[in-house]
Amino acid sequence: MGQTPTLHILYTCPFCWKVRGVIEHIGMDVDYIPVNGMKIKKSVAFAGDWGKVPVFTDETGEHFVDSTPVMKHIDAAYNGGKLAATGDAERQQKWLEWADAKVSKATVPILYGTLGSALKTTTRISKIEKFGFVSKRLYAWAGFPIMWGIIAKKRVKKDGRTPKKLWHDLLTEFTGEHGTEPFFGGASPDLVDFAVFGYTRSISPFPQFALLEDHEKGMAWYRRMEGTLK
Ligand SMILES: N[C@@H](CCC(=O)N[C@@H](CS)C(=O)NCC(=O)O)C(=O)O
Structure with a gap:
């Protein structure tokens, strides 16, 4: 031990x-x-x-x-x-890469894609995260124009879709790949399920999560994933 x-x-x-x-x-x-x-x-x-x-x-x-x-x-x-070990190794690797390339890129637009959402996000982050006295205030006020103006705006413009549409398209593509099974991994989740679940769950502390909650199949899968946690 x-x-x-x-x-x-x-x-x-x-x-x-x-x-x-x-x-x-x-x-x-x-x-x-x-x-x-x-x-x-x-x-x-x-x-x-x-x-x-x-x-x-x-x-x-x-x-x-x-x-x-x-x-x-x-x-x-x-x-x-x-x-x-769940399912086909090659398919799993391909979709792990899909999650890390595509789904990871969808988190910044939904959290910071508009000035209002960026302000909500940084305010919430300044409450949740561990900060020093000065850095907390600095982040809450300087963080959102930076994230919105410099990083998120470019990404949203480049993609062309609204951040919500981008998430819905990804969740549709992902759950479509499940076929008739409850998880990507089949009857039980695999590494890909946990990669996509992690990216999706990272939005859950923020009010913008409501934009994902009306994706019916995506949310049904998300709730099933929560049900596998101890
Ligand atoms: N590819 C890495 C990315 C990790 C990452 O970028 N983490 C961010 C926080 S969300 C970070 O620590 N950034 C610090 C930095 O890049 O200086 C992973 O999947 O773990």
């Missing part, structure tokens, strides 16, 4: 939610360590020069970085590799 495994996170980080879903599904005992969003690099410097969250540290003190490899590692080491 070593130390309790830890996961360094930001509460609102979509990549962290991917890993958290797997941890909750397995019912593992993991200590979540929230980092200050203004000091990520410094907070995870112990894991080398990766400089991002999530970082998983196992009971022996070994570090693992990058959400998809971390999900795979946790599944292999603590779950008998069941999430990876």
Whole structure:
């Protein structure tokens, strides 16, 4: 027996939610360590020069970085590799890449795509995340014009769809791939389910989640995923 495994996170980080879903599904005992969003690099410097969250540290003190490899590692080491072994490996890999390329890009537009939504998001983040006294105020006021004006606006314009339509299209494409099964993985979820679930769930602390909730098939799947958590 070593130390309790830890996961360094930001509460609102979509990549962290991917890993958290797997941890909750397995019912593992993991200590979540929230980092200050203004000091990520410094907070995870112990894991080398990766400089991002999530970082998983196992009971022996070994570090693992990058959400998809971390999900795979946790599944292999603590779950008998069941999430990876479900279904066809090539199909799983292709859709993991789809999730990391497409669904990951949909989170910023929905959270920051309009000035109003960006303000709602940064206000909420300043309440949820761990911040210092000054950085909290700085983020709440300086964060939203930056996220909206510099990052989100360009992405929304480039895609051409409204952030809501983009999410609905992704959820339609994803659930369409399930066929008549309840999950992408078939009768039970696999790594792809947890990747898409993580990205989707990262929107759940924000009022914009309501825009996803009227995607009927997507939400039915999302609620089934919640039902697999311990
Ligand atoms: N590909 C990485 C991306 C992780 C990532 O970009 N995390 C963000 C927080 S949401 C971060 O730590 N950014 C800090 C930085 O890039 O300096 C993963 O899937 O884990």
